[in-house]
Amino acid sequence: MTVSKTAEKSAEKTAEATKARKDAPEAPPETLQLGELSEQLGYVLKRAQLKVFENFLRCVASLQLTPAQFSVLLLVEKNPGRNQTEIASTLGILRPNFVAMLDNLESRDLCSRIRSTNDRRSHILVLTDKGKAVLARAKKLVATKHEARLNDLLGTTNREALIAMLSKIAKEF
Amino acid sequence: MTVSKTAEKSAEKTAEATKARKDAPEAPPETLQLGELSEQLGYVLKRAQLKVFENFLRCVASLQLTPAQFSVLLLVEKNPGRNQTEIASTLGILRPNFVAMLDNLESRDLCSRIRSTNDRRSHILVLTDKGKAVLARAKKLVATKHEARLNDLLGTTNREALIAMLSKIAKEF
DNA sequence: GATAATTGTTATGGATCATATCAAATATCG
DNA sequence: CGATATTTGATATGATCCATAACAATTATC
Numbered sequence: 001m002t003v004s005k006t007a008e009k010s011a012e013k014t015a016e017a018t019k020a021r022k023d024a025p026e027a028p029p030e031t032l033q034l035g036e037l038s039e040q041l042g043y044v045l046k047r048a049q050l051k052v053f054e055n056f057l058r059c060v061a062s063l064q065l066t067p068a069q070f071s072v073l074l075l076v077e078k079n080p081g082r083n084q085t086e087i088a089s090t091l092g093i094l095r096p097n098f099v100a101m102l103d104n105l106e107s108r109d110l111c112s113r114i115r116s117t118n119d120r121r122s123h124i125l126v127l128t129d130k131g132k133a134v135l136a137r138a139k140k141l142v143a144t145k146h147e148a149r150l151n152d153l154l155g156t157t158n159r160e161a162l163i164a165m166l167s168k169i170a171k172e173f
Numbered sequence: 174m175t176v177s178k179t180a181e182k183s184a185e186k187t188a189e190a191t192k193a194r195k196d197a198p199e200a201p202p203e204t205l206q207l208g209e210l211s212e213q214l215g216y217v218l219k220r221a222q223l224k225v226f227e228n229f230l231r232c233v234a235s236l237q238l239t240p241a242q243f244s245v246l247l248l249v250e251k252n253p254g255r256n257q258t259e260i261a262s263t264l265g266i267l268r269p270n271f272v273a274m275l276d277n278l279e280s281r282d283l284c285s286r287i288r289s290t291n292d293r294r295s296h297i298l299v300l301t302d303k304g305k306a307v308l309a310r311a312k313k314l315v316a317t318k319h320e321a322r323l324n325d326l327l328g329t330t331n332r333e334a335l336i337a338m339l340s341k342i343a344k345e346f
Numbered sequence: 347g348a349t350a351a352t353t354g355t356t357a358t359g360g361a362t363c364a365t366a367t368c369a370a371a372t373a374t375c376g
Numbered sequence: 377c378g379a380t381a382t383t384t385g386a387t388a389t390g391a392t393c394c395a396t397a398a399c400a401a402t403t404a405t406c
Contacts, residue, residue, distance in 0.1 A: 032263045035251035036312075041323055042225045042240045044336055047265070047343035049218045055346055056215050067215045068362095078208035085384065090205045092220070097363065099386060113385095121371045121384040139209075150214055153345060154338055162338050163217055165327055170220035172326060173228055241393095258353065267395065272355060286354095294353040294402045 059145040060138050068093075069105060070142070073135045076111055076125045083122035084113070110134055232318040236311050241266075242278060243315070246308045249284055249298045256295035257286070283307055 037043050056067050065073075068091075075087055088098035102125075105111045110131035113123035127135065150159050210216050229240050238246075241264075248260055261271035275298075278284045283304035286296035300308065323332050 032248065032252045032255060032259060034263070035247060037244055037247050037251075038340060039336060040244070040247075040315075041320065041332075041336065042222070042229050043244055044339040044343055045218070045222045045225055046240070048339040048346070049215070049222045050265070051343055051346040052215045052218055067219070071210055071213070071216055074208060074210050074213075075205065078210075079205045082205060083384075086205060090207070092223070094364065095385070096365085096387080119372070119384080123385070142213075147214065149346065150342075153341060158334075158338060159214075161331075162335065163212060163214065165331060165335050166217040166221040167211060168326060169323075170217055170224055173221070173224040173322065256353075268354070269356080269396085270394065292353080292403070296354070 055149065056142070056146055060141050063134055063138050063141070065134070065138055068101065070135075070138055072101065072105065073110065073127065073131060073138070077127050077132065077135055080126050081124055083116065083119075083124055085122070087125055105131070228322065229315070229319055233311050233314050236307055236314070238307070238311055241274065243308075243311055245274065245278065246283065246300065246304060246311070250300055250305065250308055253299055254297055256289065256292075256297055258295070260298055278304070 053067055056070075060070065071091055072087065075091060076082070079087070084098055084102065085095055088095050093101070102111070102113065106113060109128050111125055111127050114126060116122045116124050147159075154162065226240055229243075233243065244264055245260065248264060249255070252260070257271055257275065258268055261268050266274070275284070275286065279286060282301050284298055284300050287299060289295045289297050320332075327335060
């Protein structure tokens, strides 16, 4: 759809515009060559990440959950009774930016802030019943539509190897 | 360094705060459990991508190049004579956002916009001599410091497998 | 030759990310 | 004990990135 848009044009002025048309070995002229870019880790990582996030959003579109929101719900479910700072920092979210995120989730009745009795400064985070239900549905959608897509593409063994390598990079790079 | 910050506190009020202290099989209490998050493709992808970009910036800090700028220089070098729309679109950059990027690179005399004689609307992009030199130095830094780091971490075979899988995801997901 | 499409550009708004600062609560330490 | 420092959640604010609409100049199309 976007390939044949920029065809050869204005070839009547410069006669050389149609040179090297026969026995062209490779490199179709209308497509740009990525070259070393396709071997750059950062480039391909970023491109893959965008595609994966995009697919994630489609898969859980019915629940209106972003990857970041999904990760918050997962972490709160796994670690009930933790405060905002703890949840945010393990997700790499800065505390100021976490406030609006929680405002959103709380306004949708997916999680609650509870003033801690031990330390009245902190807010303990817990999932509401609705939050647990939504998260359960999200998990199913992600497993059956999102992760399954990855399995189809790579196979289970490769998928596990990929996750392992990315985890290692995230931790040790 | 950030592990032992939030130690157990105020354990004298609630006697249950110190329960399950002996024969704890796993799960140190001061560290949050990632749970299913560590298996989520999107999460580990994003985390890895941030680490890789961070490392890239450090490796080429002397040249003041971001990953995006590096990709532009690489693509222009590989595809001389292309216009802004072509370069931007193959990198997934929207044309309006590409203008400021080029203003930056051009103000640093790394690349030039040249009015095309065929189509006087478009700007042909080429690297300046300085741009070619800077790109050459950047390539060396990236190869010896950045990509080499990845080889040390994964090994050459795994590195190639990782790049291949990420490329596949970027294209077919 | 009138109309449509393309190119680079500007303006603009949203989303993400980072820093400084604050009040309330707690911890630390003399 | 009490003065000081630290922590927590929050606000304000700015930077950066990403997306859309619109525009003038140029070219393509019919």
